[in-house]
Amino acid sequence: MIPPKPPARPDRASLWRYMRLFRRDILSAQPAKLYRAWMAEFRTPFFRSYLVNQPELVKTVLKDRPADFPKSDRIGEGLRPLLGNSVFLTNGATWERQRRIIDPAFEGGRLRDTFPAMLAAAEACVARLATKTGHPLEIEAETSHVAADVIFRTLFSVPIEHETAAQVFARFRDYQRSSPILNLAAFVPLPRWFPRLHRRATLRAARDIRRLITDLTAARQDQIAAGTAPDDLATKIMTTRDPETGACFDTQEMVDQVAIFFLAGHETSASALAWALYLVATHPDWQETLAQEARALDTPDFAALGQLRRARDTFREALRLYPPVPMMVRETTCPEGFRDRTLPKGAQVVLSPWHLHRHTRLWDNPDGFDPTRWQTENGRTCLRDAFFPFSAGARVCPGAGFAMVEGPLLLSMILRHFRITATGAPPVPIAHLTVRARDGIHLVLTPRDQASP
Numbered sequence: 001m002i003p004p005k006p007p008a009r010p011d012r013a014s015l016w017r018y019m020r021l022f023r024r025d026i027l028s029a030q031p032a033k034l035y036r037a038w039m040a041e042f043r044t045p046f047f048r049s050y051l052v053n054q055p056e057l058v059k060t061v062l063k064d065r066p067a068d069f070p071k072s073d074r075i076g077e078g079l080r081p082l083l084g085n086s087v088f089l090t091n092g093a094t095w096e097r098q099r100r101i102i103d104p105a106f107e108g109g110r111l112r113d114t115f116p117a118m119l120a121a122a123e124a125c126v127a128r129l130a131t132k133t134g135h136p137l138e139i140e141a142e143t144s145h146v147a148a149d150v151i152f153r154t155l156f157s158v159p160i161e162h163e164t165a166a167q168v169f170a171r172f173r174d175y176q177r178s179s180p181i182l183n184l185a186a187f188v189p190l191p192r193w194f195p196r197l198h199r200r201a202t203l204r205a206a207r208d209i210r211r212l213i214t215d216l217t218a219a220r221q222d223q224i225a226a227g228t229a230p231d232d233l234a235t236k237i238m239t240t241r242d243p244e245t246g247a248c249f250d251t252q253e254m255v256d257q258v259a260i261f262f263l264a265g266h267e268t269s270a271s272a273l274a275w276a277l278y279l280v281a282t283h284p285d286w287q288e289t290l291a292q293e294a295r296a297l298d299t300p301d302f303a304a305l306g307q308l309r310r311a312r313d314t315f316r317e318a319l320r321l322y323p324p325v326p327m328m329v330r331e332t333t334c335p336e337g338f339r340d341r342t343l344p345k346g347a348q349v350v351l352s353p354w355h356l357h358r359h360t361r362l363w364d365n366p367d368g369f370d371p372t373r374w375q376t377e378n379g380r381t382c383l384r385d386a387f388f389p390f391s392a393g394a395r396v397c398p399g400a401g402f403a404m405v406e407g408p409l410l411l412s413m414i415l416r417h418f419r420i421t422a423t424g425a426p427p428v429p430i431a432h433l434t435v436r437a438r439d440g441i442h443l444v445l446t447p448r449d450q451a452s453p
């Protein structure tokens with residue numbers, strides 16, 4: 001069974017039709033030829049953007065010369081009220097300084113330290129799901145809940161039930177419902193003079209979230225000063241000095257970073273886990289294989305993770321078919337010769353994990369679900385050249401290692417306890433803030449100890 005793929009639009013479409021489709025969903029607004037093209041140009045009376053879909057060119061933009069292709073200011077427009085001056089939006093020297101302080105918190109050794117908090121969130125998730133078995137369940141709501149719980153427990157050592165955490169989570173949902181489509185501005189850059197209209201509800205939700213995060217951060221600052229702070233990611237980041245300037249983040253700048261950790265760290269993981277669960281629900285034989293493997297968690301410690309190889313391959317396959325961040329945008333700072341075209345200065349360069357991950361000239365069985373591909377030569381080559389769900393190069397997601405521990409762990413914990421089947425119509429992938437299912441993903445969970453063998 002081929003996993004759901006959004007319908008493509010006809011190759012030729014008028015600008016206005018494209019815009020209309022685009023407003024609804026950027027994935028189904030694209031023509032099918034992008035799955036086999038190396039590069040494509042979108043030319044409109046107002047702007048030009050270029051989809052770069054060839055591994056060598058993606059490498060040039062992300063790895064070889066990232067400073068020449070910064071993030072455009074316009075991308076952050078929908079997010080700035082919430083994220084302020086966070087590492088996700090900055091460029092140049094400010095971005096470099098922020099990464100010098102953040103990156104050590106996510107290094108390999110620290111992942112081992114965050115494992116108990118992740119496991120506690122996974123156990124709480126299993127307990128919650130145990131009360132919801134036997135009838136259809138919208139799984140994205142559940143995966144958002146557990147991913148938010150993971151972030152709060154690892155960052156601030158508090159579970160999602162903590163009053164402030166619960167409020168941030170709730171207000172965040174309001175923010176998402178009311179905020180404009182994230183990447184729209186990238187494809188349709190508004191002229192600089194155009195008034196930036198954020199809806200009042202969006203601004204109010206962003207203000208509330210920031211106030212709540214400021215309370216958490218200020219309280220942590222006091223605990224650090226008193227020597228009573230827990231040893232978690234927030235303490236690590238707030239006590240790390242920039243090796244070049246010796247300065248730490250002040251409270252304001254830390255609030256900006258916490259906002260992006262929360263946003264980037266829970267929406268994305270929640271999306272990938274929901275799709276992974278759908279994929280195993282529709283591939284029952286493979287699901288049984290994973291459930292067997294999950295026995296490694298009889299003694300759940302960091303070392304057991306090494307044995308979850310198939311869960312890891314499965315999570316990776318979910319990231320390939322449904323990359324939570326389907327497209328990224330950069331801007332040229334000088335004219336660039338890409339293939340047979342010259343990109344003018346200020347052109348939008350679109351990088352699309354969504355298309356490269358299903359490129360018909362690169363992947364064997366590009367639209368099929370095959371977690372064993374990663375052990376084949378084609379899979380290994382594509383893993384290196386055509387797979388970038390976490391981006392790549394200097395601006396690679398700092399949470400990539402974290403997410404690759406969290407995802408397989410949660411997947412295994414859930415499959416260890418429940419047998420899963422899909423119900424209702426197949427989900428239709430569309431791009432919101434991340435790749436989601438248009439009408440949710442509906443699954444039925446049955447406790448394994450009650451299920452027939």
Ligand code: HEM
Binds near residue numbers: 087089099261328388
């Ligand atoms: C499956 C899970 C995840 C996926 C697929 C993912 C994907 C990405 C991608 C594609 C980017 C680059 C975006 C761009 O360049 O426009 C990014 C950046 C970022 N991610 Fe993640 N991410 C995940 C989990 C996390 C987690 C768990 C955290 C933190 C706890 C995190 C924190 C960040 C931050 C801070 C950035 C900005 C980095 C920068 O611009 O220098 N992410 N992520």
